[in-house]
Amino acid sequence: MNLRELSSLLGLSQTTVSRALNGYKDVSEATRARVLAAAKAHEYRPNTRAQALATGRSRAIGHVIPKISTHAMVNPIFADFIAGAGETYSQAGYEMLISVVDVDDEARAYRSIKARGLVDGLIVSAPRMNDPRIELLDEIGLPYAVHGRATGTERPYSWLDVNNRRAFSRAAEFLLDLGHRRIALINGHEEMDFAHRRRQGLEMALAARGLAPDPALMRQDEMTEGYGYRAAREMLAMPDPPTAFLVSSVICMLGVRRAVEEIGLTLGREVSAITHDDQLSYLRDDGPVPAFTATRSSVREAGQRLARMVLERIDAPDAPHRHELLEAELIIGRSTGPAPS
The missing domain is CATH 3.40.50.2300 (Response regulator)
Incomplete structure (x- = not known):
């Protein structure tokens, strides 16, 4: 089913249906609920290219991986994080862009991604002490959220971290x-x-x-x-x-x-x-x-929650930054015992 067919079924204009699906506030909650229910019942999937042209958004979130960390592409920790984030993106109608770059070209890659309009936001992974990426992303104006924290960085930013x-x-x-x-x-x-x-x-x-x-x-x-x-x-x-x-x-x-x-x-x-x-x-x-x-x-849960955080930054870039500090649970297994005498 396409947008025209869904609009005809509901007796609404294509513009109203499109704005309801994309969360515009000028659509009443009753209309939005009716449109979303019909879209789900008839398995409507929006044309993301058309959405991008209409809204000026790419409907994609970026992850930039420097080549020094290419092992991350096969690291099960990275894979689980990406799987969790991907679940949230998919539910919100977003795609994922993973860009592997030379470590010396990382700043240039972020600027190019912004200039070309490839993504609406980014997740910054593996933050370093005094991480320069935070100031860079503020400068070029891309919404982002950080998986972890960057000790020594004074600028405000949104993050999720384990304690x-x-x-x-x-x-x-x-x-x-x-x-x-x-x-x-x-x-x-x-x-x-x-x-x-x-x-x-x-x-x-x-x-x-x-x-x-x-x-x-x-x-x-x-x-x-x-x-x-x-x-x-x-x-x-x-x-x-x-x-x-x-x-x-x-x-x-x-x-x-x-x-x-x-x-x-x-x-x-x-x-x-x-x-x-x-x-x-x-x-x-x-x-x-x-x-x-x-x-x-759970790194998968961290991916899900951080993806929601960056989507919130895209929708409300001037909102106060949000921080989530997750506590790890101490699980007792067979690898510990009293110190030998």
């Missing part, structure tokens, strides 16, 4: 309560805001118990299984090895488990570990007792 500092502080407190004092951190790159906050969470928990962090027990890198394995093997070979690990990704955690088992130890007995778990669709740690103790949040 990473609190999550890792709670995880470290749990290990300290189990008697662990040598707690290692296997973190992401710490110029990334989330990793910076997770290190702070561990350091806060140690300081509260009168303990100083040991730089020899802290690692940062791209969060792969191989990195988790190498970092854990290296630290477990130290003269005074850690008895517990805090791990920034369940993908890294698989490498930590491999390293522990390779030297004949059992995770949760001789060595404990807590990971951050994004509740990935294809890597779920389900069952009566999860394999890993974890600080758990």
Whole structure:
């Protein structure tokens, strides 16, 4: 069914039906409800090209991925986030544009996207400390929302984040309560805001118990299984090895488990570990007792909620910025136990 046929069925002009479908406020709520019900009943799908010409909107949201992070395209965390965001876009009649660019051309890519009218808004992922993209997007006038926060940035902006500092502080407190004092951190790159906050969470928990962090027990890198394995093997070979690990990704955690088992130890007995778990669709740690103790949040839900946030910015660009801070849940699994005597 096309717009003309839907309008004829309802006995309304095509303009009225179009404005009702696109949320214009000059259409009464009763008319809007009637139009939406008929569109759903007859499986009407708007012509997005025609909509773009009529409204001046592209009906697309952009995600710019620098080539230094092309691994993100096959990273299950990124995939789940995009899946969640895509669900929200689809429900609102929006498409998704993913643009992979050279890291040195990132600013130029944003300007080109704006100049060519390719998207109505953007989601900024993996914010860095003092992230320059926030000032850039304000300058060029594209609505956006940030997945995370950018410590050091003074400008107001809309964001959704997990309380990473609190999550890792709670995880470290749990290990300290189990008697662990040598707690290692296997973190992401710490110029990334989330990793910076997770290190702070561990350091806060140690300081509260009168303990100083040991730089020899802290690692940062791209969060792969191989990195988790190498970092854990290296630290477990130290003269005074850690008895517990805090791990920034369940993908890294698989490498930590491999390293522990390779030297004949059992995770949760001789060595404990807590990971951050994004509740990935294809890597779920389900069952009566999860394999890993974890600080758990859903990256798919984050994608859904952040997509709604950027759509709100598009519809009301002058509205006050909105912030959502999600708390991670500490789930007790089989990977933690009392510190060995």
